[in-house]
Amino acid sequence: MLAIEAVNLVKVFGSFKAVDGVTLKVEEGVIFGLLGPNGAGKSTTIRMILGLLKPTSGSIKVFGIDVEDDRSSVLKITGYMPQHFSLYEDLTVEENMRLYASLYGLNGRETEERILELLDEFMLKEFKGRLAGKLSGGMKQRLSLAVALLHRPRLLIVDEPTAGVDPPLRRYFWEKFRELKKRGVTILVTTHYMDEAENCDRIALMSKGKVAAEGSPLEIKRLAYGGDIIEMVVAGNPREVLKETAAKVLDFEENGSYSRVRLLVPDASEYLIPLTRELEAYNVKVVRAYPVSLSLEEAFIRLTTGDGVSS
Ligand SMILES: Nc1ncnc2c1ncn2[C@@H]1O[C@H](COP(=O)(O)OP(=O)(O)OP(=O)(O)O)[C@@H](O)[C@H]1O
Ligand SMILES: [Mg+2]
Known part of the structure; x- marks a missing residue:
């Protein structure tokens, strides 16, 4: 009803x-x-x-x-x-x-x-x-x-x-x-x-x-960002390898022998483990991988000021 x-x-x-x-x-x-x-x-x-x-x-x-x-x-x-x-x-x-x-x-x-x-x-x-x-x-x-x-x-x-x-x-x-x-x-x-x-x-x-x-709040965030974001700390600089995966690289920061990357995926809970395995199959050591919780405030601003994914 x-x-x-x-x-x-x-x-x-x-x-x-x-x-x-x-x-x-x-x-x-x-x-x-x-x-x-x-x-x-x-x-x-x-x-x-x-x-x-x-x-x-x-x-x-x-x-x-x-x-x-x-x-x-x-x-x-x-x-x-x-x-x-x-x-x-x-x-x-x-x-x-x-x-x-x-x-x-x-x-x-x-x-x-x-x-x-x-x-x-x-x-x-x-x-x-x-x-x-x-x-x-x-x-x-x-x-x-x-x-x-x-x-x-x-x-x-x-x-x-x-x-x-x-x-x-x-x-x-x-x-x-x-x-x-x-x-x-x-x-x-x-x-x-x-x-x-x-x-x-x-x-x-x-x-x-x-x-x-x-x-739902989660759906609104996905809409604003174009998906979920996963952050990973990986050994070395696997920039080229990451391009082979289904994830979109949003941010890449090399820090000594490690890199911190932010990846955009359609669904963090679905992609986290397969993505980690995929990278490991390329011999990239994944030290840490976790979904980043997105802010509804940022989503709100993106969607109401036209600064969203489509722009
Ligand atoms: N009786 C009215 N006569 C003329 N304009 C009005 C009238 N009531 C509302 N407006 C205008 O309609 C628009 C929407 O107003 P409304 O109060 O619905 O916004 P709101 O989303 O509730 O905003 P807020 O978050 O500030 O409460 C505003 O530009 C407001 O000035
Ligand atoms: Mg009002």
């Missing part, structure tokens, strides 16, 4: 195309990361998925429900934490929760139960009487996520939930996301933190209103 099926979304503001033909298919139960530089169109895409912004063209279904036809059913099963704090600053923590509980249609007992649970879960108990406008940045984020979870949504959409959040709380938020995923909740998350993006099952990388790349 698809939690989100957005097809060919376009959003034009005046003469500016903020979203330019985005298709996103998010399987139920995954953590899906929407990444991309500032202004790429992530928040605009999210607001269209939630029915908060009408697309110029394109269609959106959430769990098979057409957002345009039946927005209220979609909102009942979706939790949303917007990029910018949007709760009532002149209401207290508890009053905000109570207000949203009634908007979500929770009954009296459910409301009391959920508020107690969430105040506890998000360490807000002692601040429940404080005005939302007087909370610190991290507290506001905690309240905002708690409110998004009040009605136990099947789909949680969080737009930069960890922006301005300190490292322990960032970690806590991600523990919560993983816990929710275990319970079958689908999560669509945007972030500029690449370590967080590594935790996503799938990523769509947006650039200038379009999806520039989509896949």
Whole structure:
């Protein structure tokens, strides 16, 4: 089942195309990361998925429900934490929760139960009487996520939930996301933190209103680099021998009687051993060989600035 099926979304503001033909298919139960530089169109895409912004063209279904036809059913099963704090600053923590509980249609007992649970879960108990406008940045984020979870949504959409959040709380938020995923909740998350993006099952990388790349973090890296990278320390200078192998030499550094080489292969785990054997068959002594872990940050920059393999 698809939690989100957005097809060919376009959003034009005046003469500016903020979203330019985005298709996103998010399987139920995954953590899906929407990444991309500032202004790429992530928040605009999210607001269209939630029915908060009408697309110029394109269609959106959430769990098979057409957002345009039946927005209220979609909102009942979706939790949303917007990029910018949007709760009532002149209401207290508890009053905000109570207000949203009634908007979500929770009954009296459910409301009391959920508020107690969430105040506890998000360490807000002692601040429940404080005005939302007087909370610190991290507290506001905690309240905002708690409110998004009040009605136990099947789909949680969080737009930069960890922006301005300190490292322990960032970690806590991600523990919560993983816990929710275990319970079958689908999560669509945007972030500029690449370590967080590594935790996503799938990523769509947006650039200038379009999806520039989509896949698992590993697939995105392969796409950006054109494969995996293996580093080897070998005896002597087997530059010519390496040319005979299936690997592409990216980097070669001679260092006394040894050389350090970086090789590009389609799949590091598949190629590491055969490549080592092949070199040894040419009488090249391989001292060490290991896959290099590629950075998603570098992949992100390559794919969004056009500095990728195709250029
Ligand atoms: N209501 C609007 N009217 C006009 N332009 C808009 C409107 N909303 C967004 N835009 C423009 O659309 C583009 C995409 O904005 P959006 O907020 O979706 O980007 P984003 O990927 O979420 O960026 P960030 O990482 O900075 O949050 C930007 O150029 C923005 O200025
Ligand atoms: Mg945004």
